[in-house]
Amino acid sequence: MNTLSSARPAPRKLALGLFLVLPLIWAACVIPAQAATVAERAKAPQSKAPPKAAAKVSSKTAAKGRPTVAPAKRKAVAKAKAKAATSDLVLKSNAALVIDEDSGEAVALKNPDVVLPIASLTKLMTGLVVIDAKLPMDEVLEISSADVDTEKHTYSRLAVGSELTRDEMLLLALMSSENRAAMALSRNYPGGREAFIAAMNLKAKSLGMNSTHFADPAGLSNRSVSTARDLHRLLIAARAQPLMRSHTTQLESTVHTNGRTLTFGNTNRLVRAEGDWNIDLQKTGFTNEAGRCLVMHVTVEGRHLAMIFLDSNGTLTRYADAARVRRRLALEAKSPNQPGPIATAAAASSS
Helix, strand or coil: CHHHHHHCHHHHHHHHHHHHHHHHHHHHHHHHHHHHHHHHHHHHHHHCCCCHHHHCCCHHHHHHCCCCCCHHHHHHHHHHHHHHHHCCCCCCCCEEEEEECCCCCEEEEECCCCCEECHHHHHHHHHHHHHHHCCCCCCEEECCHHHCCCCCCCCCCCCCCCEEEHHHHHHHHHHCCCHHHHHHHHHCCCCHHHHHHHHHHHHHHHCCCCCCECCCCCCCCCCCEECHHHHHHHHHHHHCCHHHHHHHHCCEEEEEECCEEEEEECCCCCHHHCCCCCEEEEEEEEECCCEEEEEEEEEECCEEEEEEEEEECCCCHHHHHHHHHHHHHHHHHHCCCCCCCCCCHHHHHHC
16 A cells, blocks of 8 residues: 555656646747747848839849949939039130020120220121122222231232222132222222221111221221120121121132232131031131130021120130130030029139
């Protein structure tokens, strides 16, 4: 009896032990696993891919490890580069005016109302007066001693006694800036040269060129003066005449006089640049007092522009200023949000 009774309690103790130990084993195994799962879920949002717009990578650039730049960002970078390239652009001519004829906008403005000698730009008015007179263009005119420059003693290939038609004289005066041709045209005007000069000044007043005065038909006199703003009015009036457009932009011309054949070229190097510029009217000018001058009507990036550059130092400055304007407009066409006018009257002291 005693043996049996003492052996029976062992299974009970074993069951009790298992009852106590099993919860501990479950806690040790299951709870950490659940905790790890929860931790992984908590971390999961951080490993998700960012929005498509920010993380879109092309297969080509992904292979190289470089993300693709969004089109909007590329455009912004291009605009910034264009702005940096043009923000410090300053015209070198001492007076300048560039007008967009379609909008009336002043694209460039520098000392537009300063009165200056204008040298052979004068010949644009000479041409207008000749055309207004409606004299026979095939009439033969002769160069005389009265047409020789006794003020600045400039050289001419037209010797005294040379005979050309009025149209040929006008062509050489406008295209090649021939002083004797301009003088001969004025001398063969009804009433002579004095009446011709009076007609020039009357025409200037009718165009609203109130700061302009003409003292001679060739621009040799320092008393032939104007402003960039007045010359804009003259440029537009000249452009309205087909003969003025064709004669000022002709590349060269060959004339026959006194048994000689002479070839004259255009004084504007941009006209001779063969397609680089779309110029439909132009005139150059130079004297020591006036500096180097240039007026043009051109088309740039589809915009019709009147360009006036006065009192430029150096042979190429006036052409370089025109090129600066053209480059600026080309950049504007690619990146529309550009700063305002490239030069202003306030910048006059920087020249």
